Amino acid sequence: MWAMRRVLFALLVSVLVVGAFMPAVVEGADAPKKIVWKSSGHGPASDPSQIYHDLLCKAITEASGGRLEIKPFVGGSIVPAYKELDAVHENVLQLCYTCPMYNLDKWSAAGLISSRPGALAGEALRTWFNYGGGADLMNKMMEGYNVMTFPGALSPLPEEVFFHSKKKIESLEDLKTIKARCMGDGGEILKRMGMATVIIPGGELYEAMKRGTIDAFEYSTLASNWNMHFNEVADYVYLSPVRAPSDPQVFFVNKDAWNALPKDLQLLVQTFIDRFTQAQHEYLVYESIIALEKFKAAGNQVLKVPAEVNTALAAEAAKFYEEKIANEPPIFGEIYNSMKAFGVAYETMK
Template sequence: MKQDLNRRKFLTKSAALGVGAAAAGATTLATPAIAQSLPQLRWRLTSGFPNNLDTIYGGAVYMADKLNKITNGRFQIQVFQAGELVPGPQAIDAVQNKTVEIAHTCGYYFTGKNPTFAIGTALPFGLNTRLQNAWLYHGGGNQLYNEFLSDYGIVGIVGGNTAAQMGGWFRKEIKGLDDLKGLKMRIAGVAGEVMSRLGVVPQQLPGAEIYPALERGTIDAAEWVGPYDDEKLGFYQIAPYYYYPAFWEGGAAVHFFVNKELYEGLPEDYKVALNTAAEAATQNMIASYDVKNTAAIRSLVGKGIKLQPMPREILDAAYKAAFELYEEYNQSNPAWAKIYPQWKKFRSEAFEWFRVAEFTYDSYVYAAQAAGK
C-alpha cells in the first residue's frame, strides 16, 4: 500500500513537471520564432534641433526609447543633434538620399522647396494644437500631406507639437505697422512671406545661430518657440520686448520624416511600433511644454522682460495678408491647391465648434482667475 501511494505521488509530480516543462518549452520555442521573423534594424536620425533644447530635441529621444522597448531592442534609432551628421536645414535632403533613414524637424523649414511643406507644421492664423492634431490624425491631413511628400521620396509621421508659440523678441517696442518697416527678423516658413508684406525683412536662421545674430545686431528681432526654450537660449539678455502670440504658429507640429522606400520596406509590426512611439512622443512633448512654459514665463517676467501683446493693427494687417497669400498659392501651386481647400474647410467648421464650448469655457475661467476669484 505504501509503495502504491509513493508511486502515485511520483507519477502525479512527474505529470505536473511534464506539463510545466512542455509549457516552458513552448515559450522557449515561440520567442526565438517571433524574434527571428523580424530583422534587427539600426537607423540613424538627424534632428533639426540642438540637444540643449531638451523638449523639442527630446521628442526624438523619447520616440527612439519607446520604439526600442516596444520591439524588445530589435528596432533601434540613434539620435543625432542638428549639425552632428548634417546641418538642420539639410535634414530632409539627408533622408531623401539615405544619408540617414529618418529626421525629426518641422516641415515649414523647407518652404524654399515648396510652400506646401508648411501646411503640415503650421500656417499663420491656422489651427491650434488640438485642431492641428485632429486635422492630421482624423481630418485627412496625414493622407494629404503624405501624398505631397511622396514626390520627395519621404513619409511624414507626426512627432510632437510645441503648442501656441510666442511672437518673439524685439530690441525696440513695436507700437504699430510703421515700426515693422525694414525690421530684420528671424522668422521661418510662410510666416516670413506674410511678414515681408508688412515691411519686415525675414531671415531664416537655425536655432543655434539666433543669439549671435541678435548680439551682433545682424537681426533686430527673432521668434523661436516659447518661454522655456527662449529662456534657455538667452534672448532676453539682448532683446527685452517679448510679444505674444505668434499668430503664425497657433500649434506647430513637428514631424518624423522617413525615407519612403525604407518605410515601406518595414515589417508591419515595425510600422505600427514606429507610429505608436511617435504618437506617444507627440503627447509627451505637448504636456512637457505646458508644464515648462508655465514656470518659464514667470521666471522671465521676474527677470524684467517687457511682456506685451502684439498690436491689433499688426494682427489685422497680417491676417489679411496671410489669406491673400494663400489664395495666390492656391492659383499658382498645384501641390498647395490639393491640400489647402480641405484644410480651410476643416478650419472653418472646427472653429465653429470650438467657439461653442472650448472658447466660452476658456474665456470665462481665465477671466475669473485673472479677477482673483
C-alpha cells in the first residue's frame, strides 16, 4: 500500500500543478460552460485498472476547475462488459478504458494490440504505440467509427499470468483436458492446439471457478489477480511471457466529444491520460513482484509453463498470423508487420 500511496501522491501533485495554470471558473454570463462526460472502465471495482480509471476521471475534473467533469463508471454498469467501445461510438459514453481485443467482432486486427502471443513486451509496446506509429495505425483500423485514441493512451501493463488453474499442466496433452477462459487471439490459438476455451467477463471468473464452469483462466497481472482473490479458487499459478508478454489497455474517446473540447482541455485530458497510464504500468510492475510472494504464502504453487508448451504455442501463433495476413484486410498486415519490425529493431539494442 505504501507504493500505491507514493504513486497517488505524485499524481495528486500533478493535479495541483496543472490546476494552478487553469483559468478560474467565474460565475455569471461569461463563465465557461461546464462539460460533462461519462467514462467507463471494463473491470470490477477491485481491478487496479478500474481504480486508476476512476482516479483519472477525478483528477481531470479537479484540474479543469470543474469545467470538464468526467463521471466514472465501473465496467458493466452502463453497458454490458466489453461493449464500452460501442457505447463511446454511440456517444452513450464519451470516454472508456478497455482492452482492444474485446473488439474482435469489429476488427480482426484489434487482437494484435492486445495480450497476445508474440506481442511486444511492456516498454517496447508503449514506445511503438507512442512513437512508432501504433496509435495512428489503431485509428486507421477504426476509420468510419466515431472513436479515436492518441499517443499516451496505452498502458502496457506487465505480462499476464499464463493461467490460474485447478489442474496441473505438465505437457501439451494436458491442455486438451482443460476448459479455460482465454480471450482474444490467445484464445483462438489455444483452441487450435486442442484446448476448450470460453469467453467470460473478468468479474465473473471467481464464481465460474467455484462452480466448476471452467478449470483455468487468464485475466491480468499478478497484482490485479491477487486483489481479486484468485488464490482462493485455483491451486496453480502458471507464468510465461509467451502467451501475453503485456496486457495493454487503451483509452478511447468519442470523436465528436473530443472535437467539441476547447484546446486547453484537450491538452489537459491527453496529458493526464499519458501520466496515469504510465503510472499504472509502473505500479503494477512493483505490486506484481509483491503479489508473487503473496500467492506462494497463500499456498498456491507458482510454476513455469513447460518448455514444450511455450515452443508449441509460439509456433502455432506464427502460423496463425501468417494465415491471417493472407486472408484479412490490409490493416491487419500493416499492424502486425509494424510491431514485428519494431520488435526486431528494439532487440538489437540488447
